[in-house]
Amino acid sequence: MKKVTIHDIAKELDIAFSTVARALNDHPAISDTTKRSVRETAQRLGYRQNKIASSLRSGQSNTIGIIVPSLDVSFFSSVVHGIEKIMNENGYSILLYQSNESQEGEKKGIETFLDSRVAGIIASVAKGTTTYEHFAEIQRRRIPFLFFDRAIEALQVPSVTIDDYKGGFLATEHLIRQGYKRIVHITARQSMDIFTERMRGYVDALKRHDLPVDERLILYGDFSLDFGRQCIRELCQHEVDFDAVFALEDFTAMGALQQLLAYNVRVPEDVGVIGFANESFAALVTPGLSSIDQQTEEMGEAAAALFLRMLRSDDLYDNPPQRVVLEPHLIVRASTARNSA
Amino acid sequence: MKKVTIHDIAKELDIAFSTVARALNDHPAISDTTKRSVRETAQRLGYRQNKIASSLRSGQSNTIGIIVPSLDVSFFSSVVHGIEKIMNENGYSILLYQSNESQEGEKKGIETFLDSRVAGIIASVAKGTTTYEHFAEIQRRRIPFLFFDRAIEALQVPSVTIDDYKGGFLATEHLIRQGYKRIVHITARQSMDIFTERMRGYVDALKRHDLPVDERLILYGDFSLDFGRQCIRELCQHEVDFDAVFALEDFTAMGALQQLLAYNVRVPEDVGVIGFANESFAALVTPGLSSIDQQTEEMGEAAAALFLRMLRSDDLYDNPPQRVVLEPHLIVRASTARNSA
DNA sequence: TTGAAAGCGCTAACAA
DNA sequence: TTGTTAGCGCTTTCAA
Numbered sequence: 001m002k003k004v005t006i007h008d009i010a011k012e013l014d015i016a017f018s019t020v021a022r023a024l025n026d027h028p029a030i031s032d033t034t035k036r037s038v039r040e041t042a043q044r045l046g047y048r049q050n051k052i053a054s055s056l057r058s059g060q061s062n063t064i065g066i067i068v069p070s071l072d073v074s075f076f077s078s079v080v081h082g083i084e085k086i087m088n089e090n091g092y093s094i095l096l097y098q099s100n101e102s103q104e105g106e107k108k109g110i111e112t113f114l115d116s117r118v119a120g121i122i123a124s125v126a127k128g129t130t131t132y133e134h135f136a137e138i139q140r141r142r143i144p145f146l147f148f149d150r151a152i153e154a155l156q157v158p159s160v161t162i163d164d165y166k167g168g169f170l171a172t173e174h175l176i177r178q179g180y181k182r183i184v185h186i187t188a189r190q191s192m193d194i195f196t197e198r199m200r201g202y203v204d205a206l207k208r209h210d211l212p213v214d215e216r217l218i219l220y221g222d223f224s225l226d227f228g229r230q231c232i233r234e235l236c237q238h239e240v241d242f243d244a245v246f247a248l249e250d251f252t253a254m255g256a257l258q259q260l261l262a263y264n265v266r267v268p269e270d271v272g273v274i275g276f277a278n279e280s281f282a283a284l285v286t287p288g289l290s291s292i293d294q295q296t297e298e299m300g301e302a303a304a305a306l307f308l309r310m311l312r313s314d315d316l317y318d319n320p321p322q323r324v325v326l327e328p329h330l331i332v333r334a335s336t337a338r339n340s341a
Numbered sequence: 342m343k344k345v346t347i348h349d350i351a352k353e354l355d356i357a358f359s360t361v362a363r364a365l366n367d368h369p370a371i372s373d374t375t376k377r378s379v380r381e382t383a384q385r386l387g388y389r390q391n392k393i394a395s396s397l398r399s400g401q402s403n404t405i406g407i408i409v410p411s412l413d414v415s416f417f418s419s420v421v422h423g424i425e426k427i428m429n430e431n432g433y434s435i436l437l438y439q440s441n442e443s444q445e446g447e448k449k450g451i452e453t454f455l456d457s458r459v460a461g462i463i464a465s466v467a468k469g470t471t472t473y474e475h476f477a478e479i480q481r482r483r484i485p486f487l488f489f490d491r492a493i494e495a496l497q498v499p500s501v502t503i504d505d506y507k508g509g510f511l512a513t514e515h516l517i518r519q520g521y522k523r524i525v526h527i528t529a530r531q532s533m534d535i536f537t538e539r540m541r542g543y544v545d546a547l548k549r550h551d552l553p554v555d556e557r558l559i560l561y562g563d564f565s566l567d568f569g570r571q572c573i574r575e576l577c578q579h580e581v582d583f584d585a586v587f588a589l590e591d592f593t594a595m596g597a598l599q600q601l602l603a604y605n606v607r608v609p610e611d612v613g614v615i616g617f618a619n620e621s622f623a624a625l626v627t628p629g630l631s632s633i634d635q636q637t638e639e640m641g642e643a644a645a646a647l648f649l650r651m652l653r654s655d656d657l658y659d660n661p662p663q664r665v666v667l668e669p670h671l672i673v674r675a676s677t678a679r680n681s682a
Numbered sequence: 683t684t685g686a687a688a689g690c691g692c693t694a695a696c697a698a
Numbered sequence: 699t700t701g702t703t704a705g706c707g708c709t710t711t712c713a714a
Contacts (some may be wrong), residue, residue: 005707016685019627021708022354029683046481051456052397061393062459063436074621077418081411084439091455093403096437098425112434116404151607169703215689238454280415281622284595346691358703362692370699393693397706 002046012041020077024049052256055117064307065095065113066107067123069150075277075296076124082300083122084309090308092119099126107134119143120311122303142308142317146302149294150194153322158310158321160180160243160303167292167328168201171246171274174207174290177337180244180272181215186231187248189220190266195248198276216240223248228255235264237281243271246334250275250282250291256308257335278329288333293328302326303340353382365390383387396458401478402677405648406436408447408455410491416618416637417465420489423641424463424648431649433460440467444496448475461485461652463644466493468531483658487653489644490577490635492534492664498520499662501644505647509542510617510667515631519677520584520615523558527572527597528589530561536589539617543587557581560634564589569596577604584612585677591616591623591632598676613677619670629674636667643667 006024010017013276017033023038038268041047055061056308064087068076084094095118097109106126121138126146132155138145139157151159175183185202189193189330199218217240221227228247232255235242245260247253253275257267265271267287275282278293302324310316342381349367350423356375363378364371370511382388387664396402405428409417427436436459438450447467454462462479474498478487479496488597492500515522526543529536540559547554558581562568569588573596576583586601588594592614598608606612616623619634643665 003707017708018686018710019684021710022684022690025709034683048452048455050707052393052399052402053690054709055690056393056692056706057390057710058398059690059706059709071412071418071425072422074415074418077412077415077422080437081413081439082417084412084437085441088438093457094434094437096421096425097429098422100426103401112390114389117391117393136495169709281506281625282625284622286627324376344691348691358691359693359702360700362694366693372699375699391691394706395693397690397708398692398694398705400693446712 003048004042004045008045009038009041009047012045013037023279034271052105061117061119062091063095063116064111065094065118065121067097067099067113067117067121069101069124069126070098071096074279075149075294078296078301079124079300080163082139082297083304086301086304087233087307091121091302099138101127101136103129103131110134110138114138114141114143118143120146120307122146122307124145125146125150126162127192133146139317144307144316146303146307148193148299148312153193156321158306158323160299160306160324160326162294162299162326162328164197165201165204167200167276167294168246169205170201170330171198171276171290171292171330172202172205173209174330174332175246175272175336176205176211177273178244178268178272178338179335180336182214182242183211183244183246184219184235184240184242184249185246186219186221186223186225186228186252193294198248199337217242219235222281223252225251225255225258228252228257229259230255232256232259232263245271245273247273247275250277250279253289253291254281254285257285257287268334268338272338274336277333282333284330287335287337290336291331293329295329298326344407345383345386346391347388347439350379350388351558353386354378356358357596360528375467382414402458402460403432404434404436404457404459405652406438406450406457406459406462408438408450408454408462410442410462410465410467412437412440415636416490416621419436419637420465420644423638424645427645442468444470444472444475451475451479455479455482455484458631459484461487461489461516461648463489463648465489466491466533468533473674480658485654486646487644487648487651488642489640491533495533497662498666499647501640501665501667503635503640503667503669506542506545508617508635509539510546511542511586511669512539512631512633513543513546513615514550515671515673516585516615516677517546517586518612519585519609519613519679520614521677522552522557524552524561524585524587525558525572525576525581525583526587526589527560527562527564527569529564539589540627553656558583562628564593566592566596566599569593570600571596571605573600575596579649586612586614588616591618591620591630594630595622595626598626598628609675609677609679613679614621616676619672623672623674628678631674631677632663632672634672636670639667 099105147159278291280290440446488500623630
């Protein structure tokens with residue numbers, strides 16, 4: 001099959017190729033008769049518009065780039081799912097790039113997107129990112145640019161995040177209300193806004209309820225199921241007294257939960273456990289894992305909605321960046337459901 | 342920031358713009374001196390190649406399109422993760438499209454990809470797909486085209502799948518070896534190759550072990566957690582005698598498992614349960630859910646590897662399509678681990 | 683309502 | 699080793 005262009009259609013109908021172009025684009029100045037015959041011929045010849053040529057000439061692109069750390073993390077694939085859905089409904093295509101949690105990957109992704117002349121970029125920052133020059137490059141080109149979930153406060157970039165501080169506060173306060181008093185918090189060794197915010201919420205909730213903030217109850221590490229188990233083992237070895245665990249995310253919480261059960265500690269009677277993210281397994285395990293829901297669906301939709309507004313705005317970089325902050329939701333399950341004191 | 346083109350660099354250095362283009366593309370005929378000064382100037386001016394123009398002119402694209410039913414299904418996001426990783430390492434970008442399990446969506450995705458002149462298309466078929474004309478269109482244009490997981494046998498299209506028949510056989514045979522004799526199979530109402538194959542494996546395993554195939558033990562429906570629960574309820578209501586459940590996928594198996602536990606049926610002592618897909622929660626629930634692992638990592642890699650070969654082949658459509666079939670792995674967990682008879 | 687013509691930024695054949 | 703030139707397929711201005 002040869003490539004069919006507007007010239008072929010024009011030749012077939014013996015009209016100018018620019019007329020064909022206009023007819024296909026539903027230009028108001030073209031007669032219905034012409035439009036009909038052009039469309040019929042296009043169909044018959046198997047014509048497909050060449051978006052490459054169209055983009056080059058018009059300087060417009062209907063492709064947007066999304067950079068996520070990894071699609072293997074359900075939170076990200078879920079948000080991308082939401083964004084793709086809505087952007088697609090609005091006529092945009094999605095170029096996808098995984099940074100693999102490295103700054104180098106992130107930089108390469110941005111360069112690829114810049115070269116591809118995307119209409120805009122949506123990103124969630126990699127763990128390994130320490131400098132911001134690659135993001136600044138996007139801003140310098142005045143391309144619509146949005147962070148979701150893992151944003152960089154220091155940059156003047158619009159963002160859609162959830163209130164991690166509040167999430168940490170809610171989780172901790174819930175434990176306190178259930179009567180737990182010596183609450184362990186497992187957090188990340190590397191500093192990342194979302195995790196330090198969750199910890200800040202934890203600390204403030206303790207203070208609010210006149211509970212002491214005990215440094216021995218705050219554990220730093222690489223988050224993972226195994227690290228959660230390890231935390232419990234170490235707490236027990238050092239005979240640290242605790243009656244609840246708030247982990248920075250669900251896998252770590254799950255590890256803690258498993259190790260507690262392995263030690264024949266009763267959950268939630270003896271020790272309560274709560275995670276963060278409300279992963280799909282949280283509802284399926286026994287006991288059900290309490291967690292903080294991150295509103296992935298809403299986040300995707302909010303990100304897409306804000307981004308569409310940004311794409312349509314023409315004074316985007318003249319206004320202060322809009323920051324949408326979603327409300328985290330406390331999900332109470334069996335792992336913290338003890339009859340409170 | 343103005344758009345910088347090779348003309349700007351040429352003007353700056355007072356050389357021909359084609360020399361600039363060659364220098365940037367590391368053309369062998371250009372002197373190192375020129376290359377160096379061109380690159381230095383490009384860097385200084387903030388030049389970025391316009392891939393749109395490059396693609397239009399060369400007729401080559403380094404973008405490939407992937408169509409999946411939904412990124413919200415961890416199996417698909419996991420495979421896309423693998424494909425993106427490898428294609429990216431080989432210099433390709435990924436355009437992503439979700440069909441939302443509808444044929445209409447699938448068709449739209451293909452049209453978008455065709456218009457975008459992607460170098461090739463990788464797809465996993467939507468549940469709702471009943472006709473194949475939209476796929477035929479890809480073949481007609483002789484574009485590299487590959488199915489993964491959900492392939493259409495009737496079309497002459499290369500594919501990477503797992504051996505669903507064998508998966509069904511393995512699951513069923515495992516149950517039989519554990520001493521279960523009256524094995525329920527929950528399958529999908531709509532006919533889809535992967536599910537009918539799993540059922541064929543179930544039937545053949547029963548026959549191989551001289552067990553009767555009882556139609557009352559084969560349940561058809563929409564797969565979901567709720568449907569799994571419903572199946573158990575109906576079996577009990579109708580007082581059907583059974584001692585094991587093999588569900589077409591893990592969520593349905595999980596629903597069955599939950600309902601059994603709610604009825605105080607002991608798993609695995611009274612009834613064994615096995616799923617399919619080895620979702621991440623299968624290892625985390627109690628009792629652990631036995632399952633068939635689908636090798637998502639391997640599937641992504643195999644799909645990318647085969648596709649790269651296809652992209653490099655120039656007589657792609659002259660040879661019979663290659664079909665890679667991966668081996669499913671039986672994962673035994675507590676839900677079927679009874680001391681066998 | 684339609685046509686003619688220019689040009690988006692690049693690649694590549696041909697010439698020098 | 700470099701320059702000249704002709705498009706890739708389209709959008710869009712200007713003219714008819």
